[in-house]
Amino acid sequence: MYNKIWFFKSIMEQLEEAIIVADLxxxxxxxxxxxxxxxxxxxxxxxxxxLSDMLIVIDKDKEDLRKISQTIKDEKIYYGSHFSKRNxxxxxxxxxxxxxxxxxxxxxxxxxxxxxxxxxxxxFERTLKETTIELQEKNKELEQFAYITSHDLQEPLRIISNxxxxxxxxxxxxxxxxxxxxxxxxxxxxxxxxxxxxxxLDFSRVGRKDAPFEKINxxxxxxxxxxDFILKIKETDAKIxxxxxxxxxxxxxxxxxxxxxxxxxNSLKYRGKDNPQIVIGxxxxxxxxTFYVKDNGIGIEEKYFDRIFGIxxxxxxxxxxxxxxxxxxxxxxxxxxxxGKIWVDSEPGSGSIFYFTISKxxxxx
Ligand code: ADP
Numbered sequence: 623m624y625n626k627i628w629f630f631k632s633i634m635e636q637l638e639e640a641i642i643v644a645d646l647x648x649x650x651x652x653x654x655x656x657x658x659x660x661x662x663x664x665x666x667x668x669x670x671x672x673l674s675d676m677l678i679v680i681d682k683d684k685e686d687l688r689k690i691s692q693t694i695k696d697e698k699i700y701y702g703s704h705f706s707k708r709n710x711x712x713x714x715x716x717x718x719x720x721x722x723x724x725x726x727x728x729x730x731x732x733x734x735x736x737x738x739x740x741x742x743x744x745x746f747e748r749t750l751k752e753t754t755i756e757l758q759e760k761n762k763e764l765e766q767f768a769y770i771t772s773h774d775l776q777e778p779l780r781i782i783s784n785x786x787x788x789x790x791x792x793x794x795x796x797x798x799x800x801x802x803x804x805x806x807x808x809x810x811x812x813x814x815x816x817x818x819x820x821x822x823l824d825f826s827r828v829g830r831k832d833a834p835f836e837k838i839n840x841x842x843x844x845x846x847x848x849x850d851f852i853l854k855i856k857e858t859d860a861k862i863x864x865x866x867x868x869x870x871x872x873x874x875x876x877x878x879x880x881x882x883x884x885x886x887x888n889s890l891k892y893r894g895k896d897n898p899q900i901v902i903g904x905x906x907x908x909x910x911x912t913f914y915v916k917d918n919g920i921g922i923e924e925k926y927f928d929r930i931f932g933i934x935x936x937x938x939x940x941x942x943x944x945x946x947x948x949x950x951x952x953x954x955x956x957x958x959x960x961x962g963k964i965w966v967d968s969e970p971g972s973g974s975i976f977y978f979t980i981s982k983x984x985x986x987x
Contacts, residue, residue, distance in 0.1 A: 640737040643723065646730065648673040660739055662709030673733060694720055694733060703740070714741040768826040772819050779819065783812040818934075821948040825933065828955040833874045840868040840878075840913075844902065847883055854890050860898035862886070868904050869911055871980050877956045878980075882915070884949040885976050889917035891943055894971070910962060910979040921970040931964065953978070 631652075634641050640657030644650050649672060653665050668676060677690055693700040700720040707713050717740050723732040790805045797805070841864070848855070848862055855862070871878070882902075889900045901916040922930065922937070929935050931954045936947035950964075953976075957964045961981025968974035 638738075640735075640739075642668075642673070642676055642735040642737070643732060644673040644735075645732040648733065650676060651732070657737065660708070660737065661706075673735070676735075690718075690720060694722070697722060697730075706737075714739055715744065716740065765826050768822060772823040772826060775819050776816075776823075779812060779815055783809070783816065786812060818946055818948075821946055821952075825948060825952055825955065828877060828952060828959060833876060835872050836875055837870055838873050838875055838878055839870050840882075840904070843875075843879055844868070844882060847879065847886060850883070851886065851890065858890060858893060858898055860890055860893075860900065862900045862902065864902050866903035866905065868902075868913075869906070871911060871982075873960050873980060874956075877959070881953050881956045881978070884953050885915040888949060888976075889915060889919060889974075891945070892919040892974075893917070894919050894921075894973070907979065909982050911982060912977055912979050914975050914977045916973065916975040918973040921972055921974055922966060922968040923970050924968075927966050927968070930966070 634652075634654040637654060637656055640660045641652070641654040642650060642657060643652040649670060650668050653668055653676075657663075658665055674691065690700050690702070700718070703715060703717050705713055706716045717738045718735060720733060720735040722730045723734045725731050786805065786808045790809070793801075844862075844864065851860075854860070886900060890898055896918055899918045902914070903916075904911055904913045926937055930937065931950045932947075933951040934947040935951070936943075936945060954964050957978045957980070961983075962979035964976065964978040966974055966976050
């Protein structure tokens with residue numbers, strides 16, 4: 623069997639925290655390697671000295687020493703934060719805990735102190751906070767930029783589009799086949815650009831909580847969406863089935879509608895050989911509601927599970943499936959403004975399930 627003292631000592635040597643053990647006379651009997659490293663002192667220089675000698679080292683300002691002594695004399699556990707100083711003069715902040723050490727019969731046999739260098743944690747937290755604020759500001763700037771540019775681009779595009787149309791009408795009867803083809807390229811591209819700009823504008827609007835959060839009855843909303851798709855549903859003989867009860871949620875009505883609209887529209891568009899079977903449901907996943915939209919369509923390869931949520935990211939050409947690749951990016955933004963996330967699970971050839979969560983308790987104001 624192993625030696626108990628050796629066993630515990632080797633555990634102490636692995637700890638990140640500095641450990642000091644003193645006997646009943648408050649004389650130091652052990653310090654671990656982390657303590658030597660933290661203060662730049664050797665164990666031999668401290669063994670046999672009084673705990674108060676070490677406390678003077680620990681507390682640079684020596685302010686709380688009396689409080690520490692009193693607390694441990696009163697048999698209480700001492701917790702505190704102190705400015706400390708290493709042997710090389712470097713200052714740092716520590717969090718200390720000092721408690722009595724007891725034997726198996728609960729008799730006090732000494733003291734044990736645990737010291738944690740919290741400077742690194744604090745610096746890390748501060749850097750993280752600063753970076754987050756910086757990122758949020760940059761994000762706002764970018765959103766503003768996307769909003770203004772897409773908004774301002776609409777006007778010149780409208781002029782290009784209108785005047786090309788007028789030119790086309792004016793010379794319709796005199797132009798040859800090749801020129802007619804050029805006109806069509808221009809009109810087609812201008813139209814595509816109009817759609818892209820509109821979608822970009824819509825995308826940059828989603829992040830700006832420009833409409834109030836309100837109570838939404840999802841059942842009712844889905845009935846309305848189904849009506850919007852009535853022609854497509856008839857044409858493809860699609861079935862939409864709601865398989866669980868659906869909750870009322872708080873959200874921005876037009877955005878939540880857009881979210882379901884995009885997912886259902888994709889399920890109809892990326893259908894397989896069989897008639898589309900779309901199943902919608904929700905489960906309570908406190909503090910979220912998790913909704914899902916499942917289809918029996920062409921499916922998606924696992925390596926594209928993240929990519930498809932990127933703006934203008936598509937897996938097929940416009941000739942194969944029409945679209946611009948903004949639908950799922952919009953869905954992701956909408957879900958994020960409702961405190962949730964969105965992801966997909968799919969098997970190529972069998973279908974896809976899109977899941978998204980909506981926070982029940984996000985601060986909506
Ligand atoms: P779009 O449909 O305009 O291309 P989306 O952002 O809605 O844009 O979708 C991005 C890509 O994700 C699509 O081009 C398609 O490849 C894939 N995708 C989306 N929904 C489905 C689905 N239900 N089944 C299979 N693939 C899908």
